[in-house]
Amino acid sequence: MALKHKSWAEPFKIKMVEPLKMTTLPYRQEKIKEAGYNTFLLRSEDVYIDLLTDSGTNAMSDYQWAGMMMGDESYAGSKNYYNLEANVQKIYGYKYLVPTHQGRGAEHLLSRALIKPGQYVAGNMYFTTTREHQELAGGIFVDVIIDEAHIPEISMPFKGNIDIEKYERLIKEKGAENIAYITVGAPVNMAGGQPVSMANMKELSAISKKNGIKVVLDATRNMENAYFIQQREEGYANIPIAEIHKEFCSLSDAATMSGKKDLIVNIGGFVALNDWDIFEELRSQVVVYEGLHTYGGLAGRDMEAMSRGMEEAIQDDYMASRVRQVEYFWNLLDDAGIPIVRPSGGHAVFIDARKFYDHIPQTQFPAQKLAADLYVENGVRTMERGIVSAGRNKVTGENNTPKLELVRCTFPRRVYTQAHLDVTAEGIIDLYEKRHQMKGLKMVYEPKQLRFFQARFEEV
Numbered sequence: 350m351a352l353k354h355k356s357w358a359e360p361f362k363i364k365m366v367e368p369l370k371m372t373t374l375p376y377r378q379e380k381i382k383e384a385g386y387n388t389f390l391l392r393s394e395d396v397y398i399d400l401l402t403d404s405g406t407n408a409m410s411d412y413q414w415a416g417m418m419m420g421d422e423s424y425a426g427s428k429n430y431y432n433l434e435a436n437v438q439k440i441y442g443y444k445y446l447v448p449t450h451q452g453r454g455a456e457h458l459l460s461r462a463l464i465k466p467g468q469y470v471a472g473n474m475y476f477t478t479t480r481e482h483q484e485l486a487g488g489i490f491v492d493v494i495i496d497e498a499h500i501p502e503i504s505m506p507f508k509g510n511i512d513i514e515k516y517e518r519l520i521k522e523k524g525a526e527n528i529a530y531i532t533v534g535a536p537v538n539m540a541g542g543q544p545v546s547m548a549n550m551k552e553l554s555a556i557s558k559k560n561g562i563k564v565v566l567d568a569t570r571n572m573e574n575a576y577f578i579q580q581r582e583e584g585y586a587n588i589p590i591a592e593i594h595k596e597f598c599s600l601s602d603a604a605t606m607s608g609k610k611d612l613i614v615n616i617g618g619f620v621a622l623n624d625w626d627i628f629e630e631l632r633s634q635v636v637v638y639e640g641l642h643t644y645g646g647l648a649g650r651d652m653e654a655m656s657r658g659m660e661e662a663i664q665d666d667y668m669a670s671r672v673r674q675v676e677y678f679w680n681l682l683d684d685a686g687i688p689i690v691r692p693s694g695g696h697a698v699f700i701d702a703r704k705f706y707d708h709i710p711q712t713q714f715p716a717q718k719l720a721a722d723l724y725v726e727n728g729v730r731t732m733e734r735g736i737v738s739a740g741r742n743k744v745t746g747e748n749n750t751p752k753l754e755l756v757r758c759t760f761p762r763r764v765y766t767q768a769h770l771d772v773t774a775e776g777i778i779d780l781y782e783k784r785h786q787m788k789g790l791k792m793v794y795e796p797k798q799l800r801f802f803q804a805r806f807e808e809v
């Protein structure tokens with residue numbers, strides 16, 4: 350029989366393994382109750398397949414591990430910092446580098462440097478830590494993503510795009526001088542890993558330049574975004590993602606980066622930029638909050654692993670296998686009729702919990718409960734991305750009520766096999782068949798900031 354689709358496989362093989370604990374249904378029922386129905390509060394040893402996040406959960410290569418042995422652990426001027434700087438200049442194209450312990454360290458520094466209290470910050474949907482730091486610095490976040498991004502069932506190639514009209518309206522209404530900058534996340538995590546097109550980036554970059562507004566790229570998964578441009582945007586089919594990625598970065602003034610994603614490491618991040626004055630400001634702040642400007646909270650070995658990860662992540666074959674693994678899982682769920690965000694995105698597959706649990710109102714946290722129930726079903730850990738993650742309005746104190754009420758199945762890089770994906774999909778399909786037996790939750794403990802990490806729930 351002829352195969353319908355041309356298959357793919359990973360351009361690497363397994364050299365070391367980590368055994369997983371197999372658990373029983375009663376054991377998992379007890380553990381999720383103990384964890385207050387919050388998958389962040391489970392112990393990882395009680396998890397079979399961990400799809401909580403792709404952040405820092407990646408498998409490093411022998412080349413990266415060899416680099417760990419080459420750590421220059423000097424307090425100042427580590428050799429590994431200069432290796433990282435050279436690779437950032439070569440692969441991202443920015444002039445200056447400030448390393449940080451992870452992405453939110455970078456967001457903290459840049460938000461403090463660029464936002465004056467009361468200024469607006471535009472962005473294509475929000476990311477939790479990014480918006481939190483913008484608000485802590487006194488900024489007011491304004492979402493300027495296209496409307497379609499908020500609707501799971503709409504399928505379009507670049508569903509993470511900025512709505513240019515919304516952006517121009519914001520500039521007109523508030524005045525360019527009152528807009529600190531625009532953050533472009535590409536792909537957009539909270540929208541389902543949906544990419545941003547080069548054409549859109551060019552347009553918003555030109556408008557920003559004309560109005561003197563800085564463009565800050567959240568480059569966390571920008572290499573995945575480059576893969577989507579190569580696959581989906583006219584004119585890019587035969588261009589290596591290395592070139593596409595660099596062109597995309599060149600349309601921004603600065604980037605914040607969580608190396609724990611694209612760069613296939615367990616810890617690390619940075620800010621990279623072209624403006625000397627802002628660089629000076631960041632360099633003086635990093636020593637207060639992270640560490641000296643040549644290590645920023647990282648060990649020398651961590652910087653080396655990140656620098657080498659960068660060289661590996663930008664390879665076309667690697668990135669194709671990364672994104673196509675996610676697409677494989679997306680197809681399994683789609684074929685079974687599970688409601689998911691369309692089309693397939695970069696790092697994760699997002700289940701539409703509003704539709705999956707259509708009998709549970711948003712006030713009873715359907716996505717939170719679905720993530721808990723999936724763990725009980727077969728030991729797979731996922732994450733809520735809905736009303737709990739959205740938190741409260743900083744001014745009114747009311748719950749933000751996002752249109753998207755999702756559960757994210759996120760794929761660590763180079764960690765799980767296709768068989769792991771098959772088993773995970775079967776668990777989701779089994780739960781879907783008995784979904785109407787499941788109940789909602791009430792929140793019994795709510796932390797003040799980024800509540801989704803530590804909130805506790807009980808069944809209603």
Ligand code: F0G
Pocket residue numbers: 401402403404451452453454476478479534538567569570606607608609618
């Ligand atoms: N920006 C994006 C788009 C992210 O997805 C993350 C982290 C950050 C910034 C912050 O980086 O964790 O290194 O401080 N996302 C993780 C996730 C936590 O699970 O999606 P960090």
